[in-house]
Amino acid sequence: MEHVTTIFAGNLQEKNDDKHIGCGECQTSCQSACKTSCTVANQICEQNQ
């Protein structure tokens, strides 16, 4: 496409299926590095490990 370069096609809705919906095994976000804020997008999904 002349006017658009897609960096990432998007897959958030795929992360909304039965396998992925909140199994809760992943890390608690505030614990990982900061202890003063929560950032979630850099967390790892245990189902994809």
Added chain:
Amino acid sequence: MVHAFRIGGLRLALDVESGALHSLSEAAFCVLEKRIAGESYEATPDEAAATHNLTQLEQAGQLFSPAADTQVHTHMQKRKPVVKALCLHMAHECNLRCAYCFAGQGNYGTDDRGLMPLEVGKKALDFIIAQSGARRNLEVDFFGGEPMMNFDVVKQLVAYGRAREKETGKRFRFTLTTNGAFLSTDNIPYINENFDNVVMSLDGRPDVNDRMRGTGTYDDLVPKIKAMASARGNASHYVRGTYTRHNLDFATDVLHMADLGFQYLSVEPVVAPPSEDYALREDDLPALFAEYEKLADALLEREKTGKGVRFFHFDIDLDGGPCIAKRVTGCGAGSEYLAVTPGGRLFPCHQFVGDDAFCLGDLDTGVLDIARVHEFSHCHVLTKSECASCWAKYYCSGGCMATAHYANGSILKPDKISCELMRKRIECALYMLAARKI
């Protein structure tokens, strides 16, 4: 919802519900901005071609994707959170006296002082095992004050946890959060072997670090933190710092720590009441935004020369990353995550410790204040109006409830400055991903 923004010479569009990210031509960006604003326009030939491209994205489900929250909504309503993470306050004492410490120089302003006895720690581990239901992975952070002031007990608790893992099939992930002062060749191998994550604090340049943390602390801490970080290699660890109004040029501090050889960095805005001279103010935001952008460019430059580092807040994995349910749940404080004081009292998280109004119970009774837990577990992106309509919701996950409470009197009302900084950091993270690809 689409968030369109300019940064570092690029024009980016994030399709919030799909997570798609696009880099646009000037014409496409102008058309998109008008569409977002609901303005009608007469298209130039260039804009007509751009409009066509945007329509193609829309048809491919990569722009203006509809919210598919129903499934998440149902999940969030039905979910019964279990406790899966604890922050153990091993010591309400600290060898340093960092001026900005939210823990009130270690003691959290409470009379629940001193060191956590082994028995309390064991009860805490038994408690999380009992409360964690079917959840296998359990996280325990040895925190303080300074947890290494009570290191013998820490070690005994690690051993106790390992023994209980075998009986229960659970898996403990231990983190040590330390100022680094007690690290030595005697304990570094042990820590390296037994901890899943090690978080050490350093604020950056010598004068910046020593101003808030005490004269001479930089020189004392750096060699120790270096020794730990190099033993760690690529195993999870962070060197994390705090920036305040005194170093609005904190990018220089991040880069200083990168130059010291640290690979995994996190530097956070200070948590402080507005009355403090070092607290960040709303009118600092433009300078802070510029600083984050400067940092993003500087980190990209380092990557080109093979000297890249990971800066926690810019480290977004678009492809991986957790499910939507996790993204809307947030930190889990008060429901999935609790803090334990040396005396065995339970609080929603480390930031609430010392505020008796938030005490959720204690380990002796093992009973939690269910109404309060409920209040916390129902505080998430979908129940907070500001978050539900925020483009950053799937990356931020709703911000810090403690900051919200202390700034606005409600865990449901996110703090403006924190939100603004969070959104800027996410823009920078997306920018870095785009810049690497273009």
